[in-house]
Amino acid sequence: MFNSLLFTVMLVVFLGILSQWLSWRIKLPAIVVMSVAGIIVGPVLGIINPEQEFGDMYGPIISMAVAIILFEGSLQLDLREIRDLGKPVFRIVTFGAFIAWILGSLTAHYVAGLSLPVAFVIGGLFIVTGPTVILPLLRQAKLKPRPAKILKWEGIIVDPIGVLLALFAFEIILFFTDESVTLQTLLLFFGAAAFATLLGWGCGRGMGWMFKKGYIPEFLKSPVLFAVVLLCFTLADEVMHETGLLSVTAMGMTLANMHIASMENMRHFKENISVLFISTIFIMLTASIQIETFTEIINPAIIGYVLLMIFIVRPLSIWLSTIRTDLSWQEKTLVGWIAPRGIVALTVSGYFASVLFETGFEDARLLTALTFALVFATVCVHGFSIGWVARKLKLANDSKPGIIVVGGNLFTRELVRALKEMEIPALLVDSSWKKVMKARQGGLSTFHGEILSEQTEYTLDMTPYETIVAGTESDAYNALICSTFTPSMGAKNLFQVASERELASSDEKLTHTVGGRILFNQTATLQNLISQLENGYVFRKTLLTDQYSYDQFKKEIDAEDTIVGVLKAAGHFEPFALDTEIAVQAGDTVVRVSSASREKEKIHQKSKKALRKNGDA
Incomplete structure (x- = not known):
């Protein structure tokens, strides 16, 4: 009776918002509630399977939603916010990301049993945290400003960097394994990344100039901005897959630092849209997971990999990258502990799993189970512990309102x-x-x-x-x-x-x-x-x-x-x-x-x- 696409859309949206409200009422991390809800209606009860029911539209819907979420998050990246945190933030998103990539890749090879090429691809992807998981946690945890700013900036900036590292590793693999891939192909990769950045910067400057000059009426500003964001993302993504994330991040940061008065009103509207997208996309992704994936997750090698990523790789990358910065040991400990993976890791790993498998890497079939294990484990562990850890480290605002x-x-x-x-x-x-x-x-x-x-x-x-x-x-x-x-x-x-x-x-x-x-x-x-x-x-x-x-x-x-x-x-x-x-x-x-x-x-x-x-x- 309810076997229709309309019912699936309704249930996904309803469960997403219901999960947000329920998490607010019972004081649980929203991403945990959304993940559990998606698993129950998807692989457990088999009520819906969005990936099958949406068909060819499933991928584009997820991609556009991620683009909007990442753009909305990057609108919050005003450089004035980190005047006293510029050095540690820069270190974390550069040296910290590189260290996490190397250590994560070696862990995937020696512990999870992946081949080195596949390990370095997925290692680059797994440095991402992202606004889809970090921002809901920060809203709930009420951290002090310094660690909250660091986690927010890292989550938004590292998202496209992680995807680019994974793409770079994949291009290197093809360079050494496929004779048709030449040095010119590698140069094309760097050119596509530069084009995506310039495209995002140009769209941001152009929209900012039109807003300031009054060429767009107030009632059309948000719709026009949404259209340009999707245009910017799609153009970059057509040149090279997944570079669209870099493009929309550059566009959002450009607009955020132009200090346009009317952007504040639009920012609140886009925050509401972002909450809606995060809620629905998380339900779609978790409801689409196959039941066989859960049997693969209990593999001791995968469990060992997840534990090392949480307890060794992440803390070590933060502590090493923030040497000789003004961060206290409490701030380093909290930032080193919190690194939940989210929508970007789930969606992009699916893309790499398919292309790596088609290239001839049989072990790429483990990527879906590996990704879901890391995503669900970090979402639950970090979601439940962030408040407790912050209070123990005296980095939470636990005083009276x-x-x-x-x-x-x-x-x-x-x-x-x-x-x-x-x-x-x-x-x-x-x-x-x-x-x-x-x-x-x-x-x-x-x-x-x-x-x-x-x-x-x-x-x-x-x-x-x-x-x-x-x-x-x-x-x-x-x-x-x-x-x-x-x-x-x-x-x-x-x-x-x-x-x-x-x-x-x-x-x-x-x-x-x-x-x-x-x-x-x-x-x-x-x-x-x-x-x-x-x-x-x-x-x-x-x-x-x-x-x-x-x-x-x-x-x-x-x-x-x-x-x-x-x-x-x-x-x-x-x-x-x-x-x-x-x-x-x-x-x-x-x-x-x-x-x-x-x-x-x-x-x-x-x-x-x-x-x-x-x-x-």
Whole structure:
């Protein structure tokens, strides 16, 4: 009943996105969940086999998806990001890649039993990690910026380098084994690689120039860019197979370093497309694996090869290539441990397995099993361990989720002070040096700069912070801050303080469609809050217990008090917003702005009542 190509497409897409959501809910690596899902519906249950059902379209679909994913990843390679990491990154993607190639090839020959020609081809391919596996892991692990940047840059840059090394090894094999292949053929290989690089650079510069000059309208920028990416990839790939990956990487890096303002909006759109492609392609690849492959994987030689690649080859290549760099031993250890292989290794190894077998190398039939064993082992081992290893090496941001408060007025300063007292990481950000100095003199953590500036992205480490509170005197600026950070932080984590004009406005739709969530209550405007603090109001914290509930607390506080938020028993702080009701339980601490004099009067009245009771007794 469901034996149709439409059903296969639906199931692949649905399972891919379901795997992403499930991994988010149960805190498991997404690539692990996707791999397991693909294996279950493919070789285990036999529900689908995308490679057979897609037929001749299977290869081109995979190739185009990989091209888009690699291009989207290379758009993040702004050279300003690694100003302090240029040396180790360069060493890892050059010397480190070369060392990994040699050691991996020798391991494949002496341990897995492959012939030297086949071993050097697959050894070059297996140095790749790639954005399809690295970026999802980095999103989940929340590493500190330095190791995260190194892993991201290596994963994206080494992808095409690994493929080129494999192609180079294959051309050398043909040069020595096939009399029809001459030195001119080898020169053609280097020419094709140079052409692919120049083509990518030219397409990137051309698109950047057209964007800057306004020759492409905003609504067509993303579609045109996608079309040019596919054009760039296909032209290079037609000249020489697999050089298209190098071309799209060069194009993405070129655009990333032209610093075009409108690229930021398109980048978020392409990130969403990339997640969709990664999810579906992983399901397609794992669901297409033959059941016989699993019997080959349990070969002791293959298991030994995988273990040596994980525990010896990768760490050794990183440690040797980063000698005399400023990387700490903890950073070297983490980078040397994390190297999951992904889509590029699976797809390109299939191509080399077929061409090597046709050339006469019988042992090339083992490449599929060898590749899948390494991919699945590294995906699982590194996916499950990255967070634990990072925490042990103190390279993970395992502190409480922090809050960035934008604005240097009295209310924002007192809010940051209250958060600091609750041991919540809080940072006050303002472009006014005078306001920043006033907060800094009060012992608060501050950052002087424009939060919306592109430069701030490279000077302010925002990794520890998951929430932004926009509390400046300008409604439009607050809304712009929240709208700008919506793609990266999520709308539920962006808040802005209301103003008199905003709450009095009859156009309520503006509040719901532009900017962040409005804080506190209908009377708690920024002007009122500042006025209250100037007149003796203070931030107060009340611990709720089984005997003293939230309902009882709300009955006893004054009508003019403002509930700011709740410090949950788990340790994170949730601001109180108009559009939601926080679930408050015993053990939580409610934070409010309250009158100091009235609070003293309440305490005095309670004391008098207690004394009268004792006197009566």
